[in-house]
Amino acid sequence: MLTNRVCKLIKRPSPGLVTRDIFEFSDEPAPEPGPNQFRIKIEYISLDPAMRGWMTDAKSYVEPVELGAVMRAYAAGHIDASNNPDFKVGDAVQGVIGVQQYALSSGKGIVKVDTKQAPLERWVGGLGMPGWTAYFGLLDxxxxxxxxxxxxxxxxxxxxxxxxxxxxxxGCRTVGIAGGPEKCRYVVEELGFDACVDYKAGDLDAALRAAAPKGIDVYFESVGGEILDTVLLQMNLFGRIPVCGLISAYNATTVPDGPKNLRVVLTQRLTMRGLIVFDWADRVPEANRELGAWHKAGKLRMREDIRSGGIDAYPEVLNLLYTSGNFGKLVLKV
Ligand SMILES: NC(=O)c1ccc[n+]([C@@H]2O[C@H](COP(=O)([O-])OP(=O)(O)OC[C@H]3O[C@@H](n4cnc5c(N)ncnc54)[C@H](OP(=O)(O)O)[C@@H]3O)[C@@H](O)[C@H]2O)c1
Known part of the structure; x- marks a missing residue:
């Protein structure tokens, strides 16, 4: 009999990094597709910083994962059994599938992907949800x-x-902020940013002023904390700050300090706007078209950080995101 290794959330996390005891790992019989259903054999599970939030029951943009349910995750794999005429055995797919080896679906939220265009794991990375977030968050x-x-x-x-x-x-001057010389070198030499500042090297304010001598018009925010406070003081009049994430606070054990320099939002007439990629669900085909064309033309480079260890490695691999342990899109190979 085919076995399905699953990871279920059984407790809400305490502040701090995610701990193994909040999950239950078990072997179950692999599910058999019913009428109109198909089964996905999962090959790559996407690790996303938002997972930490999905485990908690604080008010948010999606319902928390229920206790006892399979942990929610974007994943990609191939269909290995099907009673659905639109999804055939052998089709490569991605979607919100869960931290498990096999999953059933009747097609809702599952998208076919082309593994000739890009490797399977890239469809949960730069050509998937994170890519859509970048596209709509920056441009819209x-x-x-x-x-x-x-x-x-x-x-x-x-x-x-x-x-x-x-x-x-x-056509913008593009400046990255990243942790460590190796990541900064990659950002400039391989991704083609004009400059990259290592926030771990000290004096971020001076380094950023040197890299962005005309001030900052758009700050794409993924981190929060001291980095946000430093950037705020260098924002130009009518600057925009898409707030995509605040990862420095996701595992905070004490309530984080608010932005100290919020006054600049007033004096420089800035726009700070939160964004959740789901808000652009109806425009995903547009993002796929644009990202796909740039990728095909060699104008969009992507890097995946693929970790082994299977389903059981999920908690430790996830924590790499919050400790700067990943380098590129973090993916768990099943
Ligand atoms: N709003 C949305 O719809 C949406 C969708 C997807 C992702 N996001 C957000 O986008 C951000 C990036 O997500 P991703 O999937 O692309 O992850 P990622 O950038 O591939 O990995 C997370 C990175 O965050 C940095 N980091 C972690 N802790 C930090 C800290 N305390 N201070 C500064 N940097 C820290 C680390 O890079 P360094 O080594 O450079 O420090 C780490 O490698 C997250 O905030 C995530 O929540 C939002």
Whole structure:
């Protein structure tokens, strides 16, 4: 009999990094597709910073994962059994599938992907949800104009790497912020940003002023905390700040300090706007078309950080996101 290894959430997390005891790992019989259903054999599970929030029951943009349910996750794999005429055995697909080896679906939220165009794992990365986030967050919320300066935090990561490359394609001066010399070198030499500042090297304010001498018009925010406070003081009049994420606070054990320099939002007439990628669900085909064309033309480079260990490695691999342990889109190989 085919076995399905599953990871279920059984407790709400305490503040701090995610711990193994909040999950239950078990072997179950692999589910058999009923009428109109198909079964996905999962090959890659996407690790997303938002997962930490999905585990808690605080008010948010989606319902929390229920206790006892399979942990929610974007994933990609191939169909290995099907009673659905639109999804055939052998089709490659991605969608919100869960931390498990096999999943049933009748097609809702599952998208077919082309593994000739890009490897399977990339469809949960730069060509999937993180890519859509970058595309809509930068273009619809950040509204960059040619010649403006765009600063991107978590610049070497899944979302940030795409944001910076799109900003370059739109004719902006593009400056990344990343942790460590190796990530900064990658951001400039391989992704083509104009500059990258290592926030771990000290004096972020001076380094950023040198890299963005005309001030900052768009700050694509993924981190929060001290980085946001430093950037705020360098924002130009009528600057835009798409707030995509605040990862420095996701595992905070004490209530984080609010932005100290919020006054600048007033004096510089800034627009700060939160964004959730789901708000653009009806425009995903547009993002796929644009991202796909840039990728095919070699104008959009992507890097995946693929970890082994299977379903049981989920908690430890997830925590790499919150400790700067990943380098590129973090994916767990099943
Ligand atoms: N709003 C939405 O719809 C949406 C959708 C997808 C993602 N997001 C958000 O986008 C952000 C990036 O997500 P991703 O999937 O692309 O992850 P990622 O950038 O590939 O990985 C996370 C990175 O965050 C940085 N980081 C972690 N803790 C930090 C800290 N305390 N201070 C500064 N940097 C820190 C690390 O990079 P360094 O090594 O450079 O520090 C780490 O590699 C997250 O905030 C996420 O929640 C939002």
């Amino acid at each position: 919320v950040g509204k960059p104009l040619p010649g403006e300066t765009v600063v991107v935090s978590a610049a070497s990561g899944a979302v940030g790497s795409v944001v910076g490359q799109i900003a370059k394609l739109k």
